[in-house]
Amino acid sequence: xxxxxxISDLKKRYESGFEALKGVxxxxxxxxxxxxxxxxxxxxxxxxxxxCSLVNKSSGKVAIFGEDIDKNFAKAKQYLGVVPQEFxxxxxxxxxxxxxxxxGFYGIDKETAAKRAEKYLKELDLWDKKDVQSRMLSGGxxxxxxxxxxxIHEPEVLILDEPTAxxxxxxxxxxxxxxxxxxxxxxxIILTTHYLEEAEQLCRxxxxxNAGEIVENTSVKxxxxxxxxxxxxxxxxxxxxxxxxxxGFNVVLNNDGSSLEVEVVKGQSINRIFSALxxxxxxxxxxxxxxxxxxxxxxxxxxx
Amino acid sequence: MKNSEIWIAFYxxxxxxxxxxxxxxxxxxxxxxxxxxxxxxxxxxLIGDRIGEMGGFSYMQYIVPGLIMMSVITNSxxxxxxxxxxxxxxHSIQELLVSPTPNWVILLGYVLGGVxxxxxxxxxxxxxxxxxxxxxxxxxxxxVLVVCLTAIMFSLGGFVNAIYARSFxxxxxxxxxxxxxxxxxxxxxxxxxLLSDFWQSVSLLxxxxxxxxxxxxxxxxxxxxxxxxxxxxxxxxxxxLFWYGLRLLNQGKGIRS
Numbered sequence: 001x002x003x004x005x006x007i008s009d010l011k012k013r014y015e016s017g018f019e020a021l022k023g024v025x026x027x028x029x030x031x032x033x034x035x036x037x038x039x040x041x042x043x044x045x046x047x048x049x050x051x052c053s054l055v056n057k058s059s060g061k062v063a064i065f066g067e068d069i070d071k072n073f074a075k076a077k078q079y080l081g082v083v084p085q086e087f088x089x090x091x092x093x094x095x096x097x098x099x100x101x102x103x104g105f106y107g108i109d110k111e112t113a114a115k116r117a118e119k120y121l122k123e124l125d126l127w128d129k130k131d132v133q134s135r136m137l138s139g140g141x142x143x144x145x146x147x148x149x150x151x152i153h154e155p156e157v158l159i160l161d162e163p164t165a166x167x168x169x170x171x172x173x174x175x176x177x178x179x180x181x182x183x184x185x186x187x188x189i190i191l192t193t194h195y196l197e198e199a200e201q202l203c204r205x206x207x208x209x210n211a212g213e214i215v216e217n218t219s220v221k222x223x224x225x226x227x228x229x230x231x232x233x234x235x236x237x238x239x240x241x242x243x244x245x246x247x248g249f250n251v252v253l254n255n256d257g258s259s260l261e262v263e264v265v266k267g268q269s270i271n272r273i274f275s276a277l278x279x280x281x282x283x284x285x286x287x288x289x290x291x292x293x294x295x296x297x298x299x300x301x302x303x304x
Numbered sequence: 305m306k307n308s309e310i311w312i313a314f315y316x317x318x319x320x321x322x323x324x325x326x327x328x329x330x331x332x333x334x335x336x337x338x339x340x341x342x343x344x345x346x347x348x349x350l351i352g353d354r355i356g357e358m359g360g361f362s363y364m365q366y367i368v369p370g371l372i373m374m375s376v377i378t379n380s381x382x383x384x385x386x387x388x389x390x391x392x393x394x395h396s397i398q399e400l401l402v403s404p405t406p407n408w409v410i411l412l413g414y415v416l417g418g419v420x421x422x423x424x425x426x427x428x429x430x431x432x433x434x435x436x437x438x439x440x441x442x443x444x445x446x447x448v449l450v451v452c453l454t455a456i457m458f459s460l461g462g463f464v465n466a467i468y469a470r471s472f473x474x475x476x477x478x479x480x481x482x483x484x485x486x487x488x489x490x491x492x493x494x495x496x497x498l499l500s501d502f503w504q505s506v507s508l509l510x511x512x513x514x515x516x517x518x519x520x521x522x523x524x525x526x527x528x529x530x531x532x533x534x535x536x537x538x539x540x541x542x543x544x545l546f547w548y549g550l551r552l553l554n555q556g557k558g559i560r561s
Contacts, residue, residue, distance in 0.1 A: 104316025105403035107309020
């Protein structure tokens with residue numbers, strides 16, 4: 001089977017001696033929506049950097065759509081579009097020129113490039129800014145410009161490194177809708193993000209990298225199934241005594257007793273909590289997860 | 305990449321480089337025009353009249369080829385060094401690195417961008433010189449050949465400088481402390497016949513002397529050195545610098561971690 005991305009025993013040691021990758025093995029299937037998660041310094045950016053030729057690997061093999069980057073990097077690069085974390089376009093070029101120039105680097109003729117630039121700039125709501133110098137754009141616009149630029153050669157794989165960092169909620173949602181649309185049309189998406197709820201909602205498969213090693217590589221569903229405990233917060237219409245408890249549950253009340261934090265182990269029914277509160281003549285006015293489920297898992301995996 | 309795609313990639317880099325130096329013309333095209341006009345007025349007209357003839361020509365006529373060459377050298381060098389270093393500095397070089405454009409095309413695109421600026425400035429300075437003196441063109445082919453080879457050589461030098469540069473200071477160190485002295489001592493303003501034997505021998509180690517004299521020979525028909533030797537030397541420098549620049553690019557020196 002040919003994978004979109006196939007990484008085996010990838011190692012990277014920087015000149016300083018720091019070992020950023022200690023033998024990473026990873027596969028991403030064609031058409032996948034894949035999340036690569038990890039804390040700062042875990043090796044995410046190094047892995048992505050090697051994929052797109054910004055970092056030299058020390059050893060190991062990387063293939064993009066079956067093309068070994070050591071043998072045919074030019075062909076492998078044709079499959080990839082990259083949206084980096086930091087703005088990396090010429091800030092003195094106009095929006096249109098940034099996108100069309102990138103097309104030229106892929107050998108795309110001017111006419112085709114202009115048509116595609118119009119298409120993607122319109123889809124990303126940047127067409128009315130096409131003649132504006134890119135340094136004049138807002139942060140969100142700059143990020144959308146980098147997406148348009150990455151798509152100009154219509155790559156099979158789109159890598160997004162923290163694409164929604166610093167982007168407001170409304171814009172973030174519209175960006176995800178756009179990227180979901182790309183994935184539905186067959187583009188393989190690989191993203192790194194600190195917003196774990198995004199990874200949970202959008203991605204089918206996930207890899208968690210820590211200290212240069214993959215500590216988990218599975219489907220999001222399978223990963224969430226391993227979660228055996230969740231913490232809920234219940235807001236109450238009246239305060240409970242601070243020593244209130246319920247057998248079989250670990251319960252914590254806030255200072256005035258109006259909010260209840262309860263840990264629920266997998267398979268345990270939360271009906272008993274409601275019954276106990278009912279007996280105490282207390283109603284639950286709202287209920288939520290204390291933290292994102294994936295976040296809990298992430299923290300657990302990273303802490304080892 | 306197919307040949308047609310490689311051509312498009314090369315053309316894109318070249319056009320972008322030309323667009324860059326024409327967009328910032330007050331920084332790139334205007335200063336050499338003003339500086340050289342001052343040289344023509346002060347050294348050529350005011351002081352030159354008192355110096356008299358040199359190599360059988362008026363002092364003004366004698367220094368014009370050298371000053372044109374000086375403009376070509378400094379502008380082709382600084383265009384590539386500043387453009388490539390700026391791309392490194394603001395990370396826009398990554399646009400090229402992630403693309404399938406071969407490294408030799410990247411190098412060629414930047415170098416010919418520098419050549420374009422060098423020749424453009426050389427043309428402006430030549431036009432300005434005509435307001436001060438008459439220029440006879442002895443050998444058009446040699447003149448064009450020498451100016452092109454010189455622009456290529458110094459563009460390559462600028463590229464290597466930019467690869468190694470880690471700050472804007474590093475980009476200006478070579479032009480200030482190496483290029484400018486070599487140019488001023490490279491026979492722009494005088495014939496080395498005026499020097500003692502020892503300093504003549506020392507001057508012969510300066511590569512700029514050969515280019516300035518070869519160019520002067522193309523325009524005026526006089527030279528302090530052997531023209532063929534000058535052409536061979538410039539060609540060897542070009543081959544070595546191109547090989548070295550490409551090697552640095554392939555290694556990712558200063559641009560890949």
